Amino acid sequence: MTVAIATLVIGVILGYLGQRSRMCFVGGIRDFILVRDVYLLKGMVAFGLTACLAFSLAGLIGLAPPRLFGISDVLTISLTIVGGAGVGFFSTLANGCPLRQHVLAAQGVKSSIGFLAGFFAGAVIFHAWVAPLLFRLLP
Amino acid sequence: MATTTTQTRAGRAQRRAVPVTALQMGIVTGVLAVMAGAFFGVRPPEAYGVCMACHGRDLVNWTINLLAHTHLEVAQASLVYPVLTTVGVLLGAVLGASTSGEFRWQNPENPLKTFIYGVLVMNCALLAGGCSIRLLLRASSGEALGLIGFGGMAIGVAVGTSWLRWRASR
Numbered sequence: 001m002t003v004a005i006a007t008l009v010i011g012v013i014l015g016y017l018g019q020r021s022r023m024c025f026v027g028g029i030r031d032f033i034l035v036r037d038v039y040l041l042k043g044m045v046a047f048g049l050t051a052c053l054a055f056s057l058a059g060l061i062g063l064a065p066p067r068l069f070g071i072s073d074v075l076t077i078s079l080t081i082v083g084g085a086g087v088g089f090f091s092t093l094a095n096g097c098p099l100r101q102h103v104l105a106a107q108g109v110k111s112s113i114g115f116l117a118g119f120f121a122g123a124v125i126f127h128a129w130v131a132p133l134l135f136r137l138l139p
Numbered sequence: 140m141a142t143t144t145t146q147t148r149a150g151r152a153q154r155r156a157v158p159v160t161a162l163q164m165g166i167v168t169g170v171l172a173v174m175a176g177a178f179f180g181v182r183p184p185e186a187y188g189v190c191m192a193c194h195g196r197d198l199v200n201w202t203i204n205l206l207a208h209t210h211l212e213v214a215q216a217s218l219v220y221p222v223l224t225t226v227g228v229l230l231g232a233v234l235g236a237s238t239s240g241e242f243r244w245q246n247p248e249n250p251l252k253t254f255i256y257g258v259l260v261m262n263c264a265l266l267a268g269g270c271s272i273r274l275l276l277r278a279s280s281g282e283a284l285g286l287i288g289f290g291g292m293a294i295g296v297a298v299g300t301s302w303l304r305w306r307a308s309r
Contacts, residue, residue, distance in 0.1 A: 004220040006179035007194065010171050011227015014189065017167060018228065019235030020159035025271040028161075029296040034304065043161025044275070050169025051279035055186075058177040072284055083267025084274060084288035087260055088295025092303065094256035095248070097271045098191035098264070099228065101257075106232030108242050114250030118257025123196035124203065125258060126265045127211045134266075 015103060024100040026091040075138060156239035172276050181222065183215050186280040190273035192264035194224040267291070 017023070021043065028041035091097050094115055096104065101119070104112035172188030175181040181188055193214060200211035201221040216222065236242040264270045267288045269277060274292055277285025 012231035015228035015231020043165035046165030054173035081291040084291025085295035086263025088292035092299030111248035118254035122258035122261030
């Protein structure tokens with residue numbers, strides 16, 4: 001129950017702030033490449049640094065286990081690179097990262113509502129068909 | 140008369156609008172994402188505090204499992220009760236848009252096209268193990284795979300931006 005309430009409250013805070021600040025985790029890199037604008041990039045870098053610091057603090061008081069840079073197998077690494085590149089590429093074409101699409105959908109942008117419909121359908125498609133297919137095809 | 144009313148309403152909303160910069164939002168998101176895992180039990184998996192793709196997947200699959208008694212995969216953190224980040228973000232954004240007078244129905248692109256983009260983004264995100272936010276969060280928590288995925292995402296954005304620019308210049 002704690003998990004549901006905590007994530008709901010965190011979601012409301014992030015949704016409000018995201019609407020006010022037009023934050024986008026893909027737009028930072030896109031704007032920097034296109035027009036050398038660093039407004040969104042600053043937010044992304046701040047997120048990474050703050051999370052890094054907070055993880056170290058939580059690790060010091062024993063609330064987050066230390067995670068050393070371990071070595072994975074080649075298949076996992078390739079799938080992660082392909083998946084990450086796909087997230088970046090298609091989010092850029094769709095004009096925003098998933099968080100930005102949620103915010104735009106709540107602002108009344110109908111194409112973002114279409115994006116969200118595909119997003120949630122995609123979850124079922126992945127676990128019902130894509131993942132079993134990958135398990136069968138990949139070694 | 141009607142225009143005056145609309146203008147005053149928009150003006151009043153403008154005064155109530157709270158300015159937030161992306162920098163402030165980034166700091167708050169970082170703190171909340173770590174706190175969710177450290178204090179509120181949003182784990183395992185580790186570094187699971189904020190993720191639009193995984194949390195959306197958990198909510199959809201949890202609901203379908205409940206209604207249709209299927210066994211679609213959900214993360215361990217949301218086995219009993221689902222994570223509600225998706226619902227929260229939508230509610231918070233509606234709150235932000237309505238208090239600042241920015242809510243407006245519009246349709247800049249073909250919804251069918253963005254539907255397909257949505258399917259593709261979700262599938263790629265689940266393959267990589269996180270949306271753009273969680274890839275960065277995993278990298279911050281010291282996981283090599285998160286950093287690799289984030290690098291892949293940066294390459295994808297660079298390619299996508301070049302593609303958009305090339306298409307616009309033709």
